[in-house]
Amino acid sequence: MPQARRVGHATFETPDLEREIDHWVNVAGLVLAERDGKRAYLATKVGQLVVELHEGEQAHCTGLTFEVSPKTDFSQLAKDLAAEGVSSALSNDMAPGMPRSLVFDDPKGTRIQLFSEWGYLGDHHQVGGVGPMxxxxxxxxxxxxxxxxxxxxxxxxxxxxxxxxxxxxxxxxxxxxxxxxxxxxxxxxxxxxxxxxxxxxxxxxxxxxxxxxxxxxxxxxxxxxxxxxxxxxxxxxxxxxxxxxxxxxxxxDEELGYFEPRPWHRDLPQRPKVWSSDTxxxxxxxxxx
Ligand SMILES: [Fe+2]
Known part of the structure; x- marks a missing residue:
């Protein structure tokens, strides 16, 4: 079964591509790495792709990508997913720096793409907005x-x-x-x-x-x-x-099962738990x- 290692990027549909690019660049502080007709690809200042924008009718988040092990055999992965009742397709047309992915929908309708290869989009950039890591x-x-x-x-x-x-x-x-x-x-x-x-x-x-x-x-x-x-x-x-x-x-350390101790923790150690809404x-x- 696939093991997601980290989130890659999120894809948004937007009715106003220019307005969204302006916000992501000048407020959030991302870098417009590539522009392709009605699509835009935005990276952090270190060059990791984090947001993909598509011009469309409705403003919403349509997809997420997750990185999997570089040793992943994508055809075996497709079979493993099929065994769980998930039909997937191999895509060779994903995003800049990501040559291929395995694509399927999660149960709430978000398009999930798993990838194992990616490249930085440009060198380090100075940014005008917040500039997250x-x-x-x-x-x-x-x-x-x-x-x-x-x-x-x-x-x-x-x-x-x-x-x-x-x-x-x-x-x-x-x-x-x-x-x-x-x-x-x-x-x-x-x-x-x-x-x-x-x-x-x-x-x-x-x-x-x-x-x-x-x-x-x-x-x-x-x-x-x-x-x-x-x-x-x-x-x-x-x-x-x-x-x-x-x-x-x-x-x-998953085996130890607790979060790194911090002064603001009230549970010692802090382990996964069920919180009440008021805490x-x-x-x-x-x-x-
Ligand atoms: Fe949050």
């Missing part, structure tokens, strides 16, 4: 949180890091506390996409930059309970929620909506 996690609202969580466990090798009640799961595929999360809601849509920044000073710089551009901060700065990241959230012009964060919990924020500004 990496894409960290992507969160979705979806009606069947249990079903989608189970799929990511059995089909993509994710582990559950935490639940809030029975309505919010946090899942890891590497040391990061979560790379995907799923929260219960009536219809499937993106909850937020989250990028790691360097330190608290960069969180403050992000807040100042949003303030200077009159972009409201939707939530934060806040230290979460599950994951314990310090986060700040805003909306892009398509109303996609973008999070910048630092200090996400790390599980460096899910350690400190910080409440949500504005």
């Amino acid at each position: 990496k894409l960290g996690h992507v969160a979705f609202v979806t009606p069947d949180v249990q079903g989608v969580t189970k799929f990511y466990e059995t089909v993509l090798g994710f582990r559950v890091s935490d639940w809030i009640g029975d309505w919010f799961s946090f899942m890891r595929c590497g040391p990061d506390h979560h790379t995907v999360n799923f929260v219960k809601g009536e219809k499937t849509h993106l909850a937020h996409i989250a990028f790691e920044v360097k330190d608290m000073a960069q969180i403050a710089t992000a807040c100042d930059l949003l303030g200077a551009k009159n972009i409201p901060i939707e939530w934060g700065p806040v230290r979460h309970g599950p994951g314990h990241n310090v986060s700040v959230y805003h909306l892009d012009p398509d109303r996609n929620t973008i999070e910048f964060y630092i200090e996400l919990d790390q599980m460096k 899910s924020q350690i400190w910080g500004m409440k949500k504005q909506r």
